[in-house]
Amino acid sequence: MLKLENITVKYKDKVVLENLSLEAKSGEIIGLVAPNGTGKTTLFNVISNFLKPNKGNVTFNGDLQYKTEGKEIAIHKQLATFPDQGDLFEELSGVDHMKLYANMWKGTTKHVKEIYEQLQMERYVKKKVKTYSLGMRQRLCFAMIAAADTPIMLMDEVMNGLDVANVSLISKKLMHMKQEGKLIFVASHLLSNLDLYADRVLYLKGGDIIHQQVLTDTTDEYLKVDLTPDQYENLAYTLPEDHLFIANHLCCIPIKNMTEEEQKEWVIKLSAYKGKELTIGPLGTAEYYEKYYHEF
Numbered sequence: 001m002l003k004l005e006n007i008t009v010k011y012k013d014k015v016v017l018e019n020l021s022l023e024a025k026s027g028e029i030i031g032l033v034a035p036n037g038t039g040k041t042t043l044f045n046v047i048s049n050f051l052k053p054n055k056g057n058v059t060f061n062g063d064l065q066y067k068t069e070g071k072e073i074a075i076h077k078q079l080a081t082f083p084d085q086g087d088l089f090e091e092l093s094g095v096d097h098m099k100l101y102a103n104m105w106k107g108t109t110k111h112v113k114e115i116y117e118q119l120q121m122e123r124y125v126k127k128k129v130k131t132y133s134l135g136m137r138q139r140l141c142f143a144m145i146a147a148a149d150t151p152i153m154l155m156d157e158v159m160n161g162l163d164v165a166n167v168s169l170i171s172k173k174l175m176h177m178k179q180e181g182k183l184i185f186v187a188s189h190l191l192s193n194l195d196l197y198a199d200r201v202l203y204l205k206g207g208d209i210i211h212q213q214v215l216t217d218t219t220d221e222y223l224k225v226d227l228t229p230d231q232y233e234n235l236a237y238t239l240p241e242d243h244l245f246i247a248n249h250l251c252c253i254p255i256k257n258m259t260e261e262e263q264k265e266w267v268i269k270l271s272a273y274k275g276k277e278l279t280i281g282p283l284g285t286a287e288y289y290e291k292y293y294h295e296f
Contacts, residue, residue, distance in 0.1 A: 001061060002058070007056035007057075007169075008020075009053050019055075026181045027176060028200075029185075029198045030183075039204050047079070066167070081153075091126055091130065098112045099112055102149070135161050153183070156188065198285075221255055223255055225250075225277070226251075240254065
């Protein structure tokens with residue numbers, strides 16, 4: 001559905017993206033994580049056709065080339081970006097904002113009521129935005145992009161300022177939108193939340209995607225325990241070669257190729273470290289983030 005080929009973006013002598021390639025399809029939620037200043041916003045601007053790369057091509061549905069003159073309107077009909085709270089109109093109601101987005105992209109407002117009911121906004125959606133709290137404004141921004149109902153959606157920090165209940169509510173709506181065939185990119189610092197709904201998570205560093213974590217693939221499981229560097233050093237010579245020591249504190253031992261007896265032996269050995277919690281499972285987004293960015 002969306003294909004990026006060898007995308008390079010430079011500002012004077014600074015290379016922000018370098019030969020980045022990516023393919024994404026309908027009905028997929030893709031998480032995007034990286035420290036600030038490593039290219040997330042630039043990548044979103046390239047995908048949304050707000051920024052022309054110095055090199056490379058972006059293609060939508062196999063035939064719509066971003067660089068083709070006169071195709072801007074056709075591209076923007078297919079794609080909506082998450083609005084900023086600063087762009088909201090204080091004197092308009094929430095439902096007015098949703099209808100604005102619905103009319104701009106979908107050409108109808110029939111679905112607006114269903115969206116704000118799903119997001120439990122009935123109590124305040126018809127009031128002026130100047131009466132809204134930060135959490136209510138953030139939920140409205142999400143409701144607006146949902147009302148646009150475009151095939152591709154770019155969401156930057158969609159969960160900012162939301163409590164646990166609202167994070168759960170929006171996560172559920174994201175899953176529903178995915179089932180409708182939307183292609184959704186979510187850049188977020190709420191790493192464990194991405195594990196709940198993303199199909200894969202991309203990690204940006206040095207202008208390119210350095211790792212792609214497929215969250216639907218849970219075949220690689222680890223014994224995980226927090227250790228001090230000294231504790232790790234004392235244990236290191238006995239550890240399998242493919243173990244990980246993440247961010248100088250998290251020891252992860254792969255168990256995929258271990259026998260049941262070997263797994264028990266390692267559980268007993270690691271349990272000797274008093275006060276240390278031992279867990280078993282795949283690596284999550286937060287753990288990969290520490291692996292690639294703990295030096296930041």
